[in-house]
Amino acid sequence: MKKNSFREGQYMVIPENPVSMFLFNSVYSAWIWLALRLYLGYTWFTAGIKKLSSGTWTGENAGAGLEGFVKGALAKAEGGDDVTGWYATFLENVVLPNSKVFAHMVAFGETLVGLGLILGLLTGIAAFFGGLMNVSFLFAGSISVNPILFILAILIVLAWKVAGWYGLDRWALPLLGTPWTRSSRETKEQTTHI
Template sequence: MGRQDLREGQYVVVPENPVSMFLFGSIRSAWIWLILRLYLGYTWLSAGSKKMTADAWTGSEAGAAIQGFVKGALAKAEGGKDVPSWYASFLENVVLPNAKLFSYMVAFGEVLIGVGLIVGLLTGIAAFFGGTMNASFLFAGSVSINPLLFILATWLVLAWKVAGWYGLDRWALPLLGTPWTRRRSTTKEDEVTS
């Protein structure tokens, strides 16, 4: 495949290596992703369930936990530790004034991510939002188990096509369709160029 092929509208396909093909494109690896999915799902669901029943998250004092968390992150940022200044600015100007809203978003988000991963529904999307929450916690200076969860979530995002095979994605993804399998409508321009 040379330069001339590219000029004629051709494209170059780089073959997939066998390891990544097995992990991210073969249903034979779905059992690996099932184990990771269930672990991550349980972790998110249990964390979110605890928040759902806590007054400081969703009860009469909703927002108090977020305020404490943000104030701790801001103190780290002032000391020049672990929290980037741009993220401290976001926490101070967006999260802190809307602590109650963010409190509900975190609690309900963790539960939804957990359920999505456990039942294998929209696995890639659930893992993406889980990874986003982990990254947010990391930017706020909270390490704990977040690096591990972020790495596992990233792998699940990469394996989204097969990660939910032993779950609802097996039926949901074909019903929802994917961008590369939707039928493209033919226009007069397409007919002229073909």
């Protein structure tokens, strides 16, 4: 067994390299995540607010904006461009008939993801759902900034422990019972029972 690895319970634990240790585990990297989080949060929040304030996603003509988006994606699928068949089937049979519900989910989801990222509250969860929406837009053939936003969301998900340090996660995560707030005895007991 190498000097840098050790056994904990029945698993061999290999220490992290210094770069990923700094980026994903050190509060000293939290300022990097703050900048990325604020950019991503602002992008999601403004997109959500625009949808909430327009009458085509919510309000009088709820779902009209989403219907237009879905019909555009279906046209791309028919032309053999950018949209795979299985996703076109999902859009046509699930999303389109329920466009009002999905339009509200998108508009409120974008707004809540943006707020979560800006406030640093449940940052990893907010970034995950933002990334899920990015992937949905990509599957529907909407490229624009979605690849960049998806990559940033994945990075923030990986850095969930420190990404919200300059935000409400600094206090919320310990209250919710994150793994590092357990006593060392509880952690050792759980490791040996796995």
